[in-house]
Amino acid sequence: MPAVRDRVRVVVQGRGRRAGRAGFARLLWVGAEVITTVGVVVALLVAHQVWWTNRQAAAGAQAQVRALERGWAEGGGGEGGGGGEVGEGVVGEGGAGVSGGGGEVPGVVEGGSGGGSLEGAGEGAAPSAGGRKPVAGGGGGPARDEAYGVLRIPRLGLAVPVAEGVDRRAVLDKGYVGHYPGTAQPGAEGNFALAGHRNTHGEPFRYLNRLREGDEVSVDLRGRRYTYVVGKVLAETSPGDVGVIAPVPRSSVKAGYGYQSAGSYITLTTCTPEYTSRYRLVVWGTLRNVVSATR
Structure with missing residues (x-):
């Protein structure tokens, strides 16, 4: 009998080990x-963010x-665009420092606050360069978040809407600048400063680093084309370097980068x-001429 009990005990123990291994x-x-499920979900989210957006x-x-182009051709402001006339007047070839409207920018009033950070990907508050802020709506200028112009960069094959303001959801995530x-x-006169996404959401400025001195950048605005020529590039600066969008753009972080005298600039x-927002890339240009826009 003891031998039988031992055999039974051994069999029971063997079954327990097999059950444990199965569990x-x-x-x-x-x-x-x-x-695997989490990996698939993450991959789908990445694909949505990088490709679908x-x-x-x-x-x-x-x-x-x-x-916008259709609206201008029909004599209006375009669907969702328009705005008042800005930068009247014409400058000649190479006229980097000639104002288009007596030096005062139509559609702005005194009283804006300085500070803030460069708005390169939607983070942070946009600074108000030069102590002025736009009038929202009305005949003085484009309303906030309104698309009112077209930026063209031939070297990059780029044509993208320009909207008022740098709100991430209302402007930048739409693929606008x-x-x-x-x-x-x-x-x-002053600095026409723009921000745009480098990656995702249309990424209009993905290849901004390819611009070189002498490249043309133009802005169409209801029948007029404002052509700027790239003059300087700041490959990397901090998000807090608001000097680069000042009326006379000059880096407050990197000594020697920027301009010293008044003129008509684009930034x-x-x-x-x-795929990061650690630093900012900055391209500057000066106004060459203003002509009737051709489409």
């Missing part, structure tokens, strides 16, 4: 399924460009390196 295997299987925003931006409130409008800002 552990099921646990590993469930864990693998969870990890680009397609959606780029398509919407191009539709807005066509709407945003005009920093308080900076000059095209053609006027393009975006994040760098790609």
